[in-house]
Amino acid sequence: MIDEEILLVLKSSNDGYVSGEELSKTAGLSRAAIWKRVESLRNEGYDIEASPHLGYRLLGVPDSLIPSEIKWSLKTRTLGREVISYKKIDSTNTAAYDMAKKGIKEGVVVVADEQTKGRGRLGRTWASPARGGVYLSCILRPAMSPGEVPKLTLAASISVAKTIREVSGLTAVIKWPNDVLINSKKVSGILLEMKAEQDRLDFVIIGIGINVNTPLKLLPKIGTSIAGELGEEISRIKLTQVLLENLEANYRLVTNGDFSKVIDEWKDLTDMLGSRIRITLPNREFEGQAIDVDSDGTLLVRLDNGFIEKIFSGDVRLLR
């Protein structure tokens, strides 16, 4: 449990220093109690200087997915206004699903520093080592039908690619439907899960895993991390904030009926259209040219016989 009140006072100070007396007054606690709380913040990784004359000063915050750090200066209306954080969990999607089933409200985000059972699409695993990843799940309750969920998949994938470009400058590209790649290696995966009736969603969980500062040796061969490509680490907190801001904006485009803007942005962020691809479906495999994304989020592929096939889901490999 992070002492958000004391942090807020330290962060808001103009010259950096806040006297013990001032902290006592604001928090309504004894100076001994303040000292104890500062100690516990230090244990969480906060670098706090204590000067006998000047008072306390915040020198550094840990790059850990602490709710108060994520929420600090976060520019969203609902997404991430409540963050539930775990050092280690089986799967943030599983936890978020169970919370949503119990009625938790839209916008709550579950984050973890490590997943022991990280999951990907189609029952696959998602490597979620403790060092350097961001694993988060957003609980949303859009008024839409189950058939419209591919729109959210596209909205999530452009949010991830755009966020990586913004915070690292690296050219992240989208591979349909929802992988994000840097230099042809996978840096992020997205797993949407939902509970629904025949004609309306109860809730949808958008689960996103990003290899941010993850050492490459902890990742599968086809994977990479932002730090691995950039050569230096970046702030996981900052990335999480930008991601939530982008995701909220794109989510609103979908729910407000502006999905065409999502499609346009998706096309800007993929290098796939025009390319020759191989598509693997549960029951068959074929090649063709990826020509467009349709208004419902499906991929349009021109087969060698000239026919155009609409692809709802499947695994895609670029042949080039």
Next chain:
Amino acid sequence: MIDEEILLVLKSSNDGYVSGEELSKTAGLSRAAIWKRVESLRNEGYDIEASPHLGYRLLGVPDSLIPSEIKWSLKTRTLGREVISYKKIDSTNTAAYDMAKKGIKEGVVVVADEQTKGRGRLGRTWASPARGGVYLSCILRPAMSPGEVPKLTLAASISVAKTIREVSGLTAVIKWPNDVLINSKKVSGILLEMKAEQDRLDFVIIGIGINVNTPLKLLPKIGTSIAGELGEEISRIKLTQVLLENLEANYRLVTNGDFSKVIDEWKDLTDMLGSRIRITLPNREFEGQAIDVDSDGTLLVRLDNGFIEKIFSGDVRLLR
């Protein structure tokens, strides 16, 4: 717990009578133990004659949703091969959903004689009094995407209408998407609920409530029951069996790619096409003529300005 072994022997007897000795031998129990089990079957509503000279004879079975009675002579491959029965439960759909989430296999059916929190579409309640209804939920795991679920809604509704016609002779008709009416009054409701990823279902629960022998005074004004329309009670067991058989057959049509047959049958079982209807959506209301059901299960409505609108979900009222 019903003693299925003893019932099986009694039902299989040619002349009706089975000696206590024979029953003892088959079950590997003492004659005193057999007597005790027969008593417990009587308490469940079985009418069993015990003649000192001829032995035991089954004269009648209770019209209660007992798994062994449902399974007895049931002609399905998977659906209802396992039945979980409750005298009273909050909601069979809720129970089935939780079982499916824990991994229970396709085909399991949850039935109840009474629901205390019967649910309908869009958060509505479904009156589920103890006397005379059939409330059941089928656990299915089709390899399809969430957007295809409207196909299952149509398959379920034709199964219900056909079953009522077969067992009662009454002209049950379908009102899109999934109400079944007799003489313009609602006799059945269907609620599909699913857990899914973006591109595949994990499972879907098909929940069906039918007012079979329910006294009309226990039902809402707009509702009716089969017995209420027919003037006599029918076997709930028989209806349940025919329903499961029809549902399995139509489910296979959907999963085998023969959905056009489901649509054809749906058109035969509705009196709605060609009629003037009023459609209520969450955000608007309009009138038009119901002209067809599209290949994906959506309703096509011709508006007064000549435009044709595709309706995914909503409330429909026939105006005529």
